[in-house]
Amino acid sequence: MRIKELAQATGVDVETIRYYEKQSLLPAPARQDNGYRDYTDTHLEQLAFIRHCRALEMPLADIRRLLSALDAPGKPHPDVDQLVQEQIERVRARLKSMRALEKQLLLLKASCGRCDDDGADCGILKELVAAAHGEACACHSVKLP
Incomplete structure (x- = not known):
């Protein structure tokens, strides 16, 4: 799918998708013969994950760490609980x-x-x-x- 279709499917702005790519939160998609980006269902799932984390107001650095944990299934991830605890503390301070x-x-x-x-x-x-x-x-x- 093209970037516009990915944006429509996830509700994420095209420029934001490009930004996430530059920040290495989304893997670079393959290119079609005409040069257009060719996004897959994996991109769709990962972007939906990022969007949900952003809705929880998680910083991009924390999302990057969570994505790394997702990429290493079967390994222990004690820092994931810590990330969520830190976000709870930030939310409480804002409240x-x-x-x-x-x-x-x-x-x-x-x-x-x-x-x-x-x-x-x-x-x-x-x-x-x-x-x-x-x-x-x-x-x-x-x-x-």
Whole structure:
């Protein structure tokens, strides 16, 4: 199959497929007589695997290590569990950061109640301007991790 067909079958952009080839995540396909790349079902399966790992937000370096483990069936792969554990830790750190961000936004939203009756003196805008000038504001009373 051609690259466009592979892209359609997997939902991965053509340029991304070429990038994965350059990064040696996908093996280089054979070329047809006309010079077009000729992808196989193996490419399709490997690209689907990469796409799933990327959906789990795994870094390309980790995906490369996982692909190496797939290429060596029957051998022990203790680092695979470690890779997943490290990804869990990265996700937990991001969740913690996102919860802190949510708290800041909720505090900012709460400042909306401090608007003038005509809405001309918006509390949210005041808080954002104060923060931009490095002044203390309600939304920065929560510390990011």
